[in-house]
Amino acid sequence: MTRPIVFSDLDDTIFQTARKMRDAPQDDRLASEALNGSHSYMSQSQALMMDWLLGSTRFIPVTARSTEALRRCRVPFTDYQICTNGAVILLPDGTPDPDWFEQTRRQAEAATGALEDLIGFVRTETMPDRYRCWVVEEFGTGFYFCVKSNSDAAALDEIEDGLGAIAGAGLVRHRNDNNLSYTPVGISKRAAVEYLSQELLSGDRVPVFGMGDSLTDLPFMATCDMLVIPRHSQIDREILRSGGL
Known part of the structure; x- marks a missing residue:
């Protein structure tokens, strides 16, 4: 029997850090190890x-995590994997799809200057140790900029306008909780899902599910037949705020 396909975000969708859990975390449900202990x-x-899902579907992660961070997940992913905000598609054998990577590498290299300027802004225009920022790299190429507050998520409000002015129209903003990132136009989870879907759906039609927690997941989820969202997620809160439920 042909199995349904599930394209799914990871963080805050199928697992989350201990501080976000309502109940105490259980060691036997450890899903991903973090270098900082979180x-x-x-x-x-x-x-x-x-x-x-792992036993009955083709479960395909769609994540902002780099390939290195994805390897720290303990969930046994065995199919394709979309990572680095869509910049890299890993084949089932764990190697990058060469055609897709060449396309996104060119797009990222065209935005190198803007990504470096974002790093420079945080390092020179903000108080030391108030934020931490970096450019997520794969195989020597920087693909997107990420910044987090070292205090609380509201502190990102103080720098968002300045970063947005630098990003301009060439970088796409993503924000959820204490995470603010900018990715070159053309590189996205949606673009990667659409590319991979052409390969996976070339034969018999199967049901395709899109699962995610963030508003920035909605574009890739919208390409699927059905959308699945966690309760208390950013999408859920937005629906409730707008009076949709």
Whole structure:
């Protein structure tokens, strides 16, 4: 039987850091290790859901995580994997899709100056140790800029206008909680899902599900037949705020 396809975000969708959990994390549900010790765990319902999905669907991660951060996940992904905000598509054998990577590499290199300017702004125009920022790299190429506050998420409000002025129309903004990033136009989770779907859906039609928590996940989810969102997620909160439920 042909299995359905699930394109799914990871962080805050199938697992989350301990501080975001309502119940104490369980060691046997450790889902991803972090270099700073802020590990991610599944809740009981998430763990049961993943057992079901991994056993009955083609589960394909769609994540902003780099390939290095993705390797720290303990979830046994065995199919394609979309990472680095769509810049890299890993084949089932773990190697990058060469055609896709060449395309996104050219797009990223055209935005190198803007990404470096964003780093420079944070380092020269803000108080030391108030923020941490970096450019996510793959195989020697910088693909997107990310900044987090070292205090609380509201502190990002203080620098968002300045960063936006530098980013201009050539970089796309993403923000969710204490995470603000800018990615070159043309590189996105949606573009990667559309590219991969042409390969996976070339034969018999199968149901395709898109799962994610963030408003920035909605574009790739919108290419799927059905959308799945976690309760209490950014998408869920926006629906409630707008009176949709």
